[in-house]
Amino acid sequence: MADASAYPDERLRRPAMGRSLRLGATRVSYVPDGVLLGRPGAWLPDTTERTWAEHPEYLDASGYVVASVGSLLIEHGDRALLIDAGLGPYALPADPATPNGPAxxxxxxxxxxxxxxxxxxxxxxxxxxxxxxxxxxxxxxxPGADRPAFTDAAHLVAEPEWARYRRPKAGQQETLTALAPQVRTVADGEEIFPGVRARFAPGHTAGHTEFVITGGGHRLIAFGDSLHLPIQVDHPEWRCVWDDDPAAAAEHRRRLVAELREPATLGFGVHFADVVFGHVRPSPSGPAWQPLDEGDAGDVRDVRDAGDVPGDGEE
Structure with a gap:
C-alpha cells in the first residue's frame, strides 16, 4: 500500500472540523461529535486491495477509512433544528468481528x-x-446529567423508519424507550422547519431520510448515509456493508450523484471526513466530490474539532 502521508491534503483522512455556511437567511453548521473508523474493504465490499492501493489519500496511518460523526445545525432567526445527534458520550474499541475500527x-x-x-x-x-x-x-x-440532552425537543422520524422500531431487535429497546416520548413521525415531502423538507430515500434503511434545505437561491441536500465516503461519488454502484437493501441504495446513489451536479445544488455528507460540504463536478474519470472551500461557502468558521480517536491503531 502506498504511503498516505505522501499526500499533502489531509482532509480525506481526518475527522471534520466544524464549519458554517449561509443559504440566504438560514445558517447551517456542521457540529462535530467524534469519529468512526472502518476497514476499507469491509465497509465497501465491492472494492479490492488494488482500489485502496490506488487511493491511499482516503486511509489514515493505520489503514482505516475515516468517517466523521456529528450533526447539522440549521438556524433561521431565533429558531434551530438539529439533524441527527451524533454518537454520544462514549468510545468503542476496534472490533475484529465487525467492519469497524475504533470510534x-x-x-x-x-x-x-x-x-x-x-x-x-x-x-x-x-x-x-x-x-x-x-x-x-x-x-x-x-456524565453528570439525569436525562438525554434533547428531551425538550421533538424527535422527527420518518414513519417507515419508526415502524421498524415498534418491534425492536435485541439491544434496541433502550433506544426505543428513550426516544419514544418525543417522537413525531413525518411524511415524505413534509416541510419540518422553514426551508427544510424531509424526503424519503430508502435503501440504507427502510425509512432512511434526506433533508433538503433551500435559501438564497441554493439548495443543500443533507443526504445522511445515502453516501458514506466521497469515493462512492465516483462509484455509486459500490454498496456499503451497512445498507439494508444494497440494490435500492445503489440506485438512489446514482440519482443523488446526478442531482448534486445540478446548478445551485450543494451536498452535506455527515460521514465525509473533513469534506462534509461540497458538490459534484466532472473530472477526467467521471463525477467527483469537490469540497467547499472558504471562498465557495460564504460565512465559513471553525469550531472545535472532534479530536483524535483513542485505540490501539491496529486493524
Missing part, C-alpha cells in the same frame, strides 16, 4: 455551545435514520 463521540454539546446553542434551544431533532451513530445524544445520558 468515539463526546464533542457535540461543547461544539453546540461554541455556536451559541444549548440543547434546550433546539426545537426539534430530525433523524436521517436510527442507527446508533445518528441517535447518540438523544438516547444516551451524558
Amino acid at each position: 468515539h463521540g463526546g464533542a457535540l454539546l461543547d461544539n453546540l455551545a461554541a455556536l451559541g446553542r444549548r440543547p434546550d434551544r433546539i426545537e426539534a431533532v430530525a433523524f436521517s435514520h436510527l442507527h446508533p451513530d445518528h441517535v447518540g445524544w438523544a438516547a444516551h445520558i451524558a
Whole structure:
C-alpha cells in the first residue's frame, strides 16, 4: 500500500472540523461529535486491495477509512433544528468481528455551545435514520446529567423508519424507550422547519431520510448515509456493508450523484471526513466530490474539532 502521508491534503483522512455556511437567511453548521473508523474493504465490499492501493489519500496511518460523526445545525432567526445527534458520550474499541475500527463521540454539546446553542434551544431533532451513530445524544445520558440532552425537543422520524422500531431487535429497546416520548413521525415531502423538507430515500434503511434545505437561491441536500465516503461519488454502484437493501441504495446513489451536479445544488455528507460540504463536478474519470472551500461557502468558521480517536491503531 502506498504511503498516505505522501499526500499533502489531509482532509480525506481526518475527522471534520466544524464549519458554517449561509443559504440566504438560514445558517447551517456542521457540529462535530467524534469519529468512526472502518476497514476499507469491509465497509465497501465491492472494492479490492488494488482500489485502496490506488487511493491511499482516503486511509489514515493505520489503514482505516475515516468517517466523521456529528450533526447539522440549521438556524433561521431565533429558531434551530438539529439533524441527527451524533454518537454520544462514549468510545468503542476496534472490533475484529465487525467492519469497524475504533470510534468515539463526546464533542457535540461543547461544539453546540461554541455556536451559541444549548440543547434546550433546539426545537426539534430530525433523524436521517436510527442507527446508533445518528441517535447518540438523544438516547444516551451524558456524565453528570439525569436525562438525554434533547428531551425538550421533538424527535422527527420518518414513519417507515419508526415502524421498524415498534418491534425492536435485541439491544434496541433502550433506544426505543428513550426516544419514544418525543417522537413525531413525518411524511415524505413534509416541510419540518422553514426551508427544510424531509424526503424519503430508502435503501440504507427502510425509512432512511434526506433533508433538503433551500435559501438564497441554493439548495443543500443533507443526504445522511445515502453516501458514506466521497469515493462512492465516483462509484455509486459500490454498496456499503451497512445498507439494508444494497440494490435500492445503489440506485438512489446514482440519482443523488446526478442531482448534486445540478446548478445551485450543494451536498452535506455527515460521514465525509473533513469534506462534509461540497458538490459534484466532472473530472477526467467521471463525477467527483469537490469540497467547499472558504471562498465557495460564504460565512465559513471553525469550531472545535472532534479530536483524535483513542485505540490501539491496529486493524
